[in-house]
Amino acid sequence: MGKTEEEILESGENLVKKSRLFLQWGSVAALSSIGAVFVLIFIGSSLTDVRFNEILYEHLAAAIGVPLSALTALALVMALENVAGNIELETFGLKFKGASGPIIMWVICFLALVAGIKALW
Structure with a gap:
């Protein structure tokens, strides 16, 4: 059948x-x-x-810190997506769904990590 x-x-x-x-x-x-x-x-x-x-x-922060920040942001976004499902963001009147959600989340995580490196270096 x-x-x-x-x-x-x-x-x-x-x-x-x-x-x-x-x-x-x-x-x-x-x-x-x-x-x-x-x-x-x-x-x-x-x-x-x-x-x-x-x-x-x-230039240790630029040589090692920035690439590791990119990989850390990727790992965080992938872990979040596996645990919570599809990532959807809504900020300042903009809605991010589908593929744009993880991309925007990665950019936010990456910029936060780089800002932390800059603040502490």
Whole structure:
């Protein structure tokens, strides 16, 4: 016998949830891999180049703090979206739904983290 319309919709929703989770964790794995490569290059450069160490010492917040803030904001938004569902914001008369909700939330988190680094540095 054929599937009912409810069963088809339910299986479609389950497939969408699984693919969304796969894409989210796939992006985390890709960013982690790229980050690991850059850390290895970073360590190699710091061991061999004295000028690199001087620049790193002078601009540590920009060299390490800003990229880590971007990854932290991404992790916060992804965790929030997994726990609470779709992110929807309404501020100053503007409504952010769909893909714009997580993007605006990421920007807010990132700017807050960078402002904290700037205030404390």
